Amino acid sequence: MEEPVWNEWRRPGPTPAQRRRDIGIAVLVLLCAVEFTVLVNSMGAFAFGRAPDLREQLAWVVVLSVPLVVRRRYPLAVMLVVSALFIAAQWRQLGDNLVPSAILFLAIFTAGAWERNRVVARWSRIGVIVAMFLWLGFSLVKALLGPPGTFKNAAGPMDPVLASVLWGLEFNLFFFLFAYAVGEMAWTAARRQAQLEFQAEELRRSQEQNTRGAIAAERMRIARDLHDVVAHHVSVMGIQAGAARRVLDSDPEMTRDALQTVEQTARTAINELRGLLGVLRADVDSDHRAAPGLDDLPELLDNARAAGLEVSHGVYGSPREVSSAVALSAYRVVQEALTNVVKHAGARHVDVRMRFLDTALEVEIADDGRGSAVSGSGFGLVGMRERLAVHGGSLEAGPRRDAGYLVRASLPTVSEENA
Numbered sequence: 093m094e095e096p097v098w099n100e101w102r103r104p105g106p107t108p109a110q111r112r113r114d115i116g117i118a119v120l121v122l123l124c125a126v127e128f129t130v131l132v133n134s135m136g137a138f139a140f141g142r143a144p145d146l147r148e149q150l151a152w153v154v155v156l157s158v159p160l161v162v163r164r165r166y167p168l169a170v171m172l173v174v175s176a177l178f179i180a181a182q183w184r185q186l187g188d189n190l191v192p193s194a195i196l197f198l199a200i201f202t203a204g205a206w207e208r209n210r211v212v213a214r215w216s217r218i219g220v221i222v223a224m225f226l227w228l229g230f231s232l233v234k235a236l237l238g239p240p241g242t243f244k245n246a247a248g249p250m251d252p253v254l255a256s257v258l259w260g261l262e263f264n265l266f267f268f269l270f271a272y273a274v275g276e277m278a279w280t281a282a283r284r285q286a287q288l289e290f291q292a293e294e295l296r297r298s299q300e301q302n303t304r305g306a307i308a309a310e311r312m313r314i315a316r317d318l319h320d321v322v323a324h325h326v327s328v329m330g331i332q333a334g335a336a337r338r339v340l341d342s343d344p345e346m347t348r349d350a351l352q353t354v355e356q357t358a359r360t361a362i363n364e365l366r367g368l369l370g371v372l373r374a375d376v377d378s379d380h381r382a383a384p385g386l387d388d389l390p391e392l393l394d395n396a397r398a399a400g401l402e403v404s405h406g407v408y409g410s411p412r413e414v415s416s417a418v419a420l421s422a423y424r425v426v427q428e429a430l431t432n433v434v435k436h437a438g439a440r441h442v443d444v445r446m447r448f449l450d451t452a453l454e455v456e457i458a459d460d461g462r463g464s465a466v467s468g469s470g471f472g473l474v475g476m477r478e479r480l481a482v483h484g485g486s487l488e489a490g491p492r493r494d495a496g497y498l499v500r501a502s503l504p505t506v507s508e509e510n511a
Contacts, residue, residue, distance in 0.1 A: 106206070
């Protein structure tokens with residue numbers, strides 16, 4: 093999912109729940125307006141000193157409140173309608189000015205918080221505020237040109253008329269700037285919330301993708317292990333079973349030895365398969381066999397000898413402990429190479445060497461066969477390279493100069509020793 097350009101982000105429309113809430117707010121505002129109008133008329137405390145008939149006042153508060161029902165669906169239209177009605181109500185000198193002012197505040201705030209076109213939202217609110225100050229200036233000039241007001245309790249150092257003008261200007265300036273700023277903050281908060289939700293969704297997708305990648309990598313690793321185990325042991329069992337069949341009547345002793353080798357190889361394969369399958373279980377039993385390592389190489393070589401190969405084995409350098417992962421990879425490389433020799437090379441002799449270098453563990457398998465390697469099902473040389481790449485190792489594989497085939501794998505061990 094492509095990340096939106098947040099400077100051009102447009103707020104989605106209100107949800108059904110928010111639309112229902114707008115209806116409730118409009119009803120509540122209407123009830124408050126009716127109550128305040130009745131109270132003001134009952135006290136005679138009219139905002140402009142006088143007021144039209146009570147029924148007309150109630151009609152005005154109804155007309156002012158109704159647009160709030162759709163304030164979040166049509167914020168710009170509601171602000172413009174409420175602004176025009178507010179000026180008209182003041183022209184008629186409505187008895188109460190508190191609730192109409194609150195309705196105007198709510199309309200300006202909603203335009204700032206919900207209008208999707210931000211340029212329109214900005215300039216329309218500025219236009220309404222300018223219009224309100226023009227109306228205020230007109231009202232002040234009209235008041236100043238009319239009969240002088242009476243300020244019975246005036247006792248301050250300023251002229252009461254000047255003080256009245258300044259109070260009106262400053263109060264309205266604060267009122268409209270506050271409505272503008274609160275609407276802008278609400279829209280910014282909504283955009284920030286959308287950003288957080290987008291980032292959370294991206295994080296969730298990334299985690300799912302990483303999980304899928306880890307699962308695929310683990311499946312590939314298990315597939316390689318299964319290939320190594322099955323291909324090697326089944327090859328040995330096939331060769332021994334064929335030898336037993338050929339000498340079944342003529343040499344019972346050799347037949348017995350061959351069948352014993354098949355039995356032992358089958359048990360070894362089953363044990364290794366049990367260990368691999370245990371990885372797939374959530375409740376891994378404590379008695380599962382550990383993954384094979386360098387100490388298991390002699391058994392691997394014995395299986396190759398049982399398949400009819402002459403195997404020589406040499407260890408060079410100073411043997412030392414390596415991590416179980418490196419040991420398993422070295423074991424699997426030797427296993428895969430010997431399997432290819434048994435199945436495809438037609439060799440009589442194979443030489444397996446292990447070198448403990450200063451910074452790496454190196455294994456080398458060389459045979460005197462036809463000088464070609466067959467990857468079989470695709471997990472042969474490719475599988476070796478993938479195993480070695482995990483540890484930053486390398487693989488050389490190809491025909492020897494004189495005869496046969498050579499596989500040399502190098503596994504770095506410096507990082508383990510320095511860890």
